[in-house]
Amino acid sequence: MEIESMVANSALIKAREGKSGGSKGRSWKWREMFRFSHISQCADLAETIERDYYSLCVKQPIGKKLFQLFCRSRPDLQNYISLQDALVLYTFNCGTCGAAKNASDAALNPFSVCPSYLHKLLGGEPFIQYQESMFFDRFLQWKMLERSPITKQTFRQYRLLGKGGFGEVWACQMRATGMMYACKKLEKTHVKKRKGEAMALNEKEILEGLDSRFVVNLAYAYETKHALCMVLTMMSGGDLRFHIHNIGEPGLDKDRVRFYAAEICCGLIHLHQKSILYRDLKPENILLDDNGHIRISDLGLAVRLSEGKLVRGMVGTLGYMAPEVIGRKHYGMSVDWWGLGCLIYEMTAGQPPYRVKGEHPKAPEMERRIQTEQLEYSDKFSKSAKDICSSLLNTDPKQRLGCQSSGGSEVQAHRFFRKINFRMLEAGLVKPPFKPDPRLVYCSDVQDIDEFSSVKGVILDKTDINFYSKFNTGRVPITWQNEVIETGCFKELNTFGPEGSRSPDLDW
Numbered sequence: 001m002e003i004e005s006m007v008a009n010s011a012l013i014k015a016r017e018g019k020s021g022g023s024k025g026r027s028w029k030w031r032e033m034f035r036f037s038h039i040s041q042c043a044d045l046a047e048t049i050e051r052d053y054y055s056l057c058v059k060q061p062i063g064k065k066l067f068q069l070f071c072r073s074r075p076d077l078q079n080y081i082s083l084q085d086a087l088v089l090y091t092f093n094c095g096t097c098g099a100a101k102n103a104s105d106a107a108l109n110p111f112s113v114c115p116s117y118l119h120k121l122l123g124g125e126p127f128i129q130y131q132e133s134m135f136f137d138r139f140l141q142w143k144m145l146e147r148s149p150i151t152k153q154t155f156r157q158y159r160l161l162g163k164g165g166f167g168e169v170w171a172c173q174m175r176a177t178g179m180m181y182a183c184k185k186l187e188k189t190h191v192k193k194r195k196g197e198a199m200a201l202n203e204k205e206i207l208e209g210l211d212s213r214f215v216v217n218l219a220y221a222y223e224t225k226h227a228l229c230m231v232l233t234m235m236s237g238g239d240l241r242f243h244i245h246n247i248g249e250p251g252l253d254k255d256r257v258r259f260y261a262a263e264i265c266c267g268l269i270h271l272h273q274k275s276i277l278y279r280d281l282k283p284e285n286i287l288l289d290d291n292g293h294i295r296i297s298d299l300g301l302a303v304r305l306s307e308g309k310l311v312r313g314m315v316g317t318l319g320y321m322a323p324e325v326i327g328r329k330h331y332g333m334s335v336d337w338w339g340l341g342c343l344i345y346e347m348t349a350g351q352p353p354y355r356v357k358g359e360h361p362k363a364p365e366m367e368r369r370i371q372t373e374q375l376e377y378s379d380k381f382s383k384s385a386k387d388i389c390s391s392l393l394n395t396d397p398k399q400r401l402g403c404q405s406s407g408g409s410e411v412q413a414h415r416f417f418r419k420i421n422f423r424m425l426e427a428g429l430v431k432p433p434f435k436p437d438p439r440l441v442y443c444s445d446v447q448d449i450d451e452f453s454s455v456k457g458v459i460l461d462k463t464d465i466n467f468y469s470k471f472n473t474g475r476v477p478i479t480w481q482n483e484v485i486e487t488g489c490f491k492e493l494n495t496f497g498p499e500g501s502r503s504p505d506l507d508w
């Protein structure tokens, strides 16, 4: 490894351990970066913000915390919050005792309807009173910070992680909180030259509408002079292609295949529930985090399907496209279940389906094989592994596993997954079978990633600027609020000053 690479790697490893900057990787000036505006400066925001109970007090993490603090400060409401906590704990125990294996086993939890009654109650008079309280004022102050402009100064940049179609992906760290992220940059000139505007905006808009532990989160979308940037969950463990092909013997052991397949399955179910078809399943697009959980990434080809509609279009990656895509037919969610079949096959066999590793057949040959050839299963495949692959890789989408009315839960119920407790998995409570080494950087050396060539002769004009402003929406509320809470900044800053009677005695 060259010296340049070693220096870049050790700087990144140090940052991940929280040894850069001040405490836990935060800038020395972090408190200054988080200075609250005076409440009188929040008046505009107070008038324009949507007064929706569910969004303000349930979905937004900081909003939820402040609403709970408000309720705890009120003797008549305290019990509701305690009940809410008890219900969360009960549901959690339901999952861990193993009685209910699927989220749909609601019948086993007699209290499963309670939370909605509670919300109905709290969303009435208490919600109105909350909006008159200093806790809501504080919420507005956090929202002002959330909406403040993003500049280069917001981040520290570390090494290059990878290269995409429109630009590079870099490791970065938020100066104020110390949180690590991956910044996907799309070069403005490249985007324009290759007419990638709609695609870039599509990826950004789909990502900001999602909140799943099995799909990368978008935290910030902003622009610099030369690039559009998406700041995403940092996935330090590298992609599955790297793990299948570049570490030891090709392929992964049974426990890892089953675990990754199960998490991908949950990710697909989440996307499909939101009517999003992913269309680009392949090992490169499945990334590992530092604990060994996976997330689906790269939503550049994803599309939102309107109610019951199908799409057309030869998109995806050669070798992983379903027969109905190759056949130029209309298709729906079925192509993602085909993709899952390809992934389970490749993780198990150590080579992609229909192709020997290193072989690059031309498109027509690949298409012929996918549509007509019988796949071969070596003795690396157990009976259930072979069975799930051949059911997912059924060339007829009507007969394919996952494509019946029960959708993804049919896949989860397959014998291949009998050792997986999906309830626990969905709650993030299953320990991954493999944990990436925190001292390693799981990607190619910096100098082995080709430099991104510059485009000449592209002039950016007014229509471009209009498009950039649609992209440049700044912080994504849920992800940013989680960042502030997870890094401890919320707890340290959200104290209430001694302002007469408005200062409650809060129990942190």
Ligand code: ADP
Pocket (backbone or CB within 6 Å): 161, 162, 163, 164, 165, 166, 167, 169, 182, 184, 216, 232, 233, 234, 235, 236, 239, 284, 285, 287, 297, 298, 299, 300, 443
């Ligand atoms: P493209 O859409 O242009 O293919 P990707 O989103 O796939 O771009 O990103 C290109 C590469 O950058 C990936 O193959 C991966 O190596 C790296 N990368 C992308 N997102 C992340 C992330 N969240 N964490 C770590 N590395 C990432």
Ligand code: MG
Pocket (backbone or CB within 6 Å): 164, 284, 285, 298
């Ligand atoms: Mg990609």
Ligand code: MG
Pocket (backbone or CB within 6 Å): 164, 165, 298, 299, 300, 301
């Ligand atoms: Mg892409």
